[in-house]
Amino acid sequence: RKEVEQDPGPFNVPEGATVAFNCTYSNSASQSFFWYRQDCRKEPKLLMSVYSSGNEDGRFTAQLNRASQYISLLIRDSKLSDSATYLCVVSWASGSARQLTFGSGTQLTVLP
């Protein structure tokens, strides 16, 4: 079983649609949670951290359910520029370092 599992995708949605991505993690000792965005042939970049109380950043809303070990990302009013692969990332302390584990990513294509 993978440590971080995501919706397989790909998601093809029209502009303006709302789309949700789900992610589950297996390590109950996980401490921090993130969504990264990776554009084609580019490096991953942090989209947002995910907090226990849930958090919003413009059109993006992230939720965390520690009991179910489940993370979600909601994108409202999707734009063409949202087309990318979205990576669910989980981290925990490993000695003096943070250990990150990446999901396999969900590919989103927003269509005109």
Place this chain on the structure above:
Amino acid sequence: SAVISQKPSRDICQRGTSLTIQCQVDSQVTMMFWYRQQPGQSLTLIATANQGSEATYESGFVIDKFPISRPNLTFSTLTVSNMSPEDSSIYLCSVDHRTQQFFGPGTRLTVL
């Protein structure tokens, strides 16, 4: 944010040869990380590099295959030794800076 550069950005190599990838950060960081992203896959951590000590390798990766240097707090190298076509991948350098993980642009390696 931390700005990371990698050299080379891409290379095509012959089987059995070795390639050294350089990573330069614009600020001093304690730990640098090397990841591999195979085609269509997510990121897999190869090793963590601390300045002044031997790198710590993840399961499935060994020092003889992926020797790492970390001569100072802003620079690291990863060597892919005795390459085979299975080593064709994107290799990414990463740093943990102010609780956020930043990635270099990656080195796209093709082994023939």
